[in-house]
Amino acid sequence: MPVTTSARGGAAPLLGTPRRGGAAPLHAALRAMAAEIHSRPQSRRPVLLSKVEGHQDAVSAALLIPKEDGVITAGEDRTIRVWLKRDSGQYWPSIYHTMASPCSAMAYHHDSRRIFVGQDNGAVMEFHISEDFNKMNFVKTYPAHQNRVSAITFCLASEWLISTGHDKCISWMCTRSGSMLGRHYFTSWASCLQYDHETQHAFVGDYSGQITLLKLEQNTCSVITTLKGHEGSITSLWWDPVQRLLFSGASDHSIIMWDIGGRKGRTLLLQGHHDKVQAICYIQLTRQLVSCSADGGIAVWNMDISREEAPQWLESDSCQKCEQPFFWNIKQMWDTKTIGLRQHHCRKCGQAVCGKCSTKRSSYPIMGFEFQVRVCDSCFESIKDEDRTSLATFHEGKHNISHMSMDISRGLMVTCGSDRIVKIWDMTPVVGCSLATGFSSR
Template identity: 60%
Template sequence: ASWFSAHQSRVTMILFVLELEWVLSTGQDKQFAWHCSESGQRLGGYRTSAVASGLQFDVETRHVFIGDHSGQVTILKLEQENCTLVTTFRGHTGGVTALCWDPVQRVLFSGSSDHSVIMWDIGGRKGTAIELQGHNDKIQALSYAQHTRQLISCGSDGGIVIWNMDVERQEAVHWSVVLHGSCCSRCKQPFFWNFKQMWDSRKIGLRQHHCRKCGKAVCGKCSSKRSSIPLMGFEFEVRVCDSCHEAITDEERAPTATFHDSKHNIVHVHFDATRGWLLTSGTDKVIKLWDMTPVVS
C-alpha cells in the first residue's frame, strides 16, 4: 500500500487515474494535489479559491476540472511535476455540487446548489454555456451516458432527470444587457425607480420583470403568461412576455427531459453505463438500485 500526505485537513474528494498512475485529491484546506500512485510521491498542488466540491479529469489533454463552493470552476493543465492554470469561469449563483465530463463531445456539466445544471462547451463553441432547469432543490450528482448522449441529474428533491443532450440547445438570454431599462419594453410604462418619467406622465411606476425568452424588461401586465422553453433549458414554466408567449409553438414546448421520483432525498449516486443501472443512496439511509434501460437507451 502507498501513503499520500497531501492535506492539512479532511480530504473531500479523490480520483484515481489508472492510465497515468496518478491519484488526485482535494481537501477542506482548499488544496488540490496529485501523487504517483506507485511511489506515493507528491507531484504538485494548487490552491483553489474555495473548498472544492467537484473533481473531473481528462486523460487525453491532462486537464483537471475543479468546482468549488464559491460557484467557480477551475481548469488546470497537469504535467509530470507542475500544473498550469488554463482558465476559471463562473455561471452559478450557488456553489458547485457536482461535475461530469464528456471526453467525446468535450463538454463539462456542472450542478449547483442553485438547483441548476450548466453545460459548458469546452471543445467546439468555446464559451457557450447552456443552462438546464429541472430540479426544485440542489443538484447532488451528475452522470452521463455517452452512447445515447443523455445526462442524468439527481437532486435533493428526490428527482432523477434524464436530459436528452442530442438536440440543438440555445443559450439563455443574459439579463445584464437589459437590467437598466427605465420602462416596460412593450407598454412603455415607467418602472418604479424612473422618477422623472413618473413625474412627467403622472403615473405610478411599475415593478420590473424579465422575459426568459427574449430577456427584455417588461412589467407584470405585459408578462402575465408562463411557458416552458425546453430548448433553452426551462423544462418548468417560466415568465415570458406576451409577444414571446404567442410566438412559442407547441413543438418548441415539447419536453427534452423525463422526470422520475426516487422518493428519497438523494445524497450519493453511481451509474453503470454498461448495464444501465443507477445506484442511489439517500438521507433516509436507504440504498436503491434502478434499472434505467427503459429511459436511457
C-alpha cells in the first residue's frame, strides 16, 4: 500500500524532536510492567461492566466523566444525557436535555465542566454542568458550520473551540466572545480532528482519504503538509503529543501510524479489522493502541516492539519473478506468443508478481498483517512459524461501534453505536492501564 507525504511549507516545531521529558524511555519498573502486560495470555478479554439504554436513535458520542461513575451521551434523537451510577449498579439519567437538531459530535472539558455539542444543522452549543452533575445550563451557540458537525475539540489555554464539518471546512472560534476566528476549506467532507494544544497544529482527516496538517493562527492558518496512504475515507485520528505519533483509522479497514516527530516519513500499517475502523486510542505508558470497528471488533495492538514498514508496491510490465508479461504488455506478449497475466503484489517484498508466483498466503504481524495476505512463494519460504505470532489481541464488542472513548487512568472504555446501546468496559485485563499508572480500576 503506497504511503506518501507532500510538504507544502517549511518545517514547524511540531515536526521537530519529541517534547522535553516525554521522549525519555520508561524507567525499569514501568518497562517491567509493560512487558508483563504484553506477555499476558490472549484468553483475557475486556469485561463488560454496564449497559446503558434509553436513546431512541443512534448514539453519536459517549464520554466517561473522569473520577466519577458517570457517562455523557449525545444522540441522533436530539438528546444530551448525563448518566450517573446509582446504588443499584444501574446508570440512570440525572440530566436529560432535548436539542433542536440531531447531535453529531461532542467534547467535554472536565476541569471547567463545559460540554460542547455539535449538531446536524452545523451549530455547536455550549453548556455548563453543575458540580453534582444534576443540572446543565446553556451558555451560548456557535455558528460553526453550514452542515453537519463531525468533530469538536476545546482548548482552555487559548479559549478556542475548533471543529470540522460536512461543509468541508475546519473552523476555530473564540469561546469568550463567540466570534469566528478563521475557517479553512478542503475538497472533501472533513470527518475527524485532532489538535496539538501546545503548538496549535490541527490534523484533519477527510472523506478523500487524506490527512491535512495545519498551523492555526489567530485569524489565519497555513497548510504544513498532507498525508496520503489510506484507500478509503479517514474515520478516526489520534495524536500522541509525547512521542509525536499520529494514528489514523479508515474505511479501508486499516490503521496507519505516522511518525511525525521522526521527520523521516516513517509509517507503520496495521491490518486486523474486517470493517471500517471507527475509533482509536493510544495508551502512551504501555505503548498499546486500542481500536474499534463498525462490526463490533475491538483490537489491542502491541506498539512496544520494533515493527517493520510495509514496502512500497513496485510497478513492472512483467512478473518480477518469472518475467512473464502482464496483460497490458502487448509487445512482450507478441514477441513471446504468450497470453498476458494479471498483476499482483507481494505484501512482504512489494514486488509485482503473477498469480502463479504468489500462490501462498501468510500472516506477517511484524509488518502489521494480522490475517493472511498474498505473498510471493520465495517470501513465504522465508517466513518462520514464530514470525506468524500475533502482535495484537482481538475481542468482540457484540454491537455496532461508531464511537469509543477511554478513561486511561482507570482503564475504562465506553462504546456506542447505531444499536442505541452504550457499553462501559473494564479494559485492564488487556491493556493494564491501572497497573501502569497506579490508579485503581474501580
